[in-house]
């Protein structure tokens with residue numbers, strides 16, 4: 155399965171010793187070829203968030219995307235198989251091209267220096283961010299999500315008003331976020347101007363876009379306290395993180411939210427890539443107790459403060475409730 159921008163789409167993958175083919179099943183055992191990705195420069199990684207344990211991140215120069223296997227075991231098998239093929243393919247290339255230095259062929263080294271725009275980023279799926287990852291303005295039907303073609307983050311139009319020629323897109327001007335725009339300009343000033351020149355998207359209508367910028371244009375900018383911005387949903391050194399259903403009482407509706415525990419503080423988010431939390435709650439003085447009844451299948455637990463019920467949580471499976 156390939157996790158595309160909005161929905162999951164079934165895809166069949168074929169791994170060869172020099173390339174990864176990805177195809178769409180059409181009818182009775184036939185496949186339509188979508189793309190053939192060379193293993194040269196390809197990277198496979200597990201996502202950093204534990205909740206996405208069936209997923210695999212594939213990064214290559216031409217295309218990068220998230221794959222979702224049917225189980226964690228299947229994911230690990232693919233991870234191992236693809237990593238091994240990349241390794242063997244890279245070794246072969248060194249043997250055939252003795253002129254190439256080892257450094258050049260080492261994917262680890264390449265990763266560190268590969269400049270912004272040299273390869274396709276993974277587009278963060280729409281459902282994983284409810285707010286602009288730069289200015290935290292909330293997305294609505296009219297205030298839409300845009301993807302930065304350089305880093306793959308989800309940003310609003312005000313934070314991605316520039317276009318830039320990216321190497322992997324053969325220098326065709328493409329939407330980039332304000333962070334990447336600055337970074338790309340810096341990159342180009344440092345090295346010789348052989349690749350990628352800034353394309354000033356605003357030039358013909360600069361007066362107009364200045365006006366547009368000054369009008370709130372449907373942007374819902376909430377005042378977010380600094381404390382909630384301290385930790386983003388995708389923080390690296392959290393104690394644990396994942397989706398849970400939460401309810402404020404036995405008859406209250408369930409909400410599906412993303413939770414992060416870091417430094418004994420429970421942070422609540424609407425989605426896993428949001429950069430600002432909805433709430434933060436220090437866990438000092440709180441206790442949890444498991445709810446035992448036939449229907450709950452030990453997926454439900456209570457968060458209590460001195461015997462007063464604070465929240466009820468429900469995990470998607472018994473395994474994650476135990477944690």
Ligand SMILES: [Zn+2]
Pocket residue numbers: 286287288289290291309310311312313
């Ligand atoms: Zn923004």
Ligand SMILES: [Zn+2]
Pocket residue numbers: 302303304305306307330331332333334335
């Ligand atoms: Zn970017």
